[in-house]
Amino acid sequence: MKLPLTGGCQCGTCRYEITAAPIVTYTCHCTACQSVTGSAFSMAILVEEQAFRMTQGELKPVERQGDSGRTVARLVCPDCGSWISNGPRPDGRRVRVGTLDDTSWVKPTVHFWTRSKQPWVVLPEGGQIFETQPS
Numbered sequence: 001m002k003l004p005l006t007g008g009c010q011c012g013t014c015r016y017e018i019t020a021a022p023i024v025t026y027t028c029h030c031t032a033c034q035s036v037t038g039s040a041f042s043m044a045i046l047v048e049e050q051a052f053r054m055t056q057g058e059l060k061p062v063e064r065q066g067d068s069g070r071t072v073a074r075l076v077c078p079d080c081g082s083w084i085s086n087g088p089r090p091d092g093r094r095v096r097v098g099t100l101d102d103t104s105w106v107k108p109t110v111h112f113w114t115r116s117k118q119p120w121v122v123l124p125e126g127g128q129i130f131e132t133q134p135s
């Protein structure tokens with residue numbers, strides 16, 4: 001992995017950089033991630049908020065009420081709708097792995113919500129597996 005990490009949306013309007021190594025790389029198999037990605041699971045890196053900055057464009061929040069009752073924001077490109085990250089939280093910002101320019105180094109080590117994982121998904125060995133999401 002080479003710092004800063006760079007990435008952006010599909011249309012090129014929004015670009016970001018990350019100046020510190022991610023805290024963790026994870027997959028999420030919850031049904032909300034399945035429906036919003038149209039896929040089997042989502043993948044993200046957790047980075048310190050101060051290590052993340054936009055270098056071009058501005059992300060638009062799309063909010064939804066999470067199961068816990070708290071409002072969850074997805075930040076998307078206003079032009080092409082690419083989901084770039086979640087809104088900042090006290091423990092950092094979750095950036096969508098697929099929006100990185102270079103994903104060759106990515107290897108998820110934590111897997112959330114495996115209770116709703118699609119049965120054909122085989123998790124890599126040695127990871128930390130959670131049936132739901134620990135608080």
Ligand SMILES: [Zn+2]
Nearest residue numbers: 009011077080
């Ligand atoms: Zn875009």
Ligand SMILES: [Zn+2]
Nearest residue numbers: 028029030033
């Ligand atoms: Zn999820």
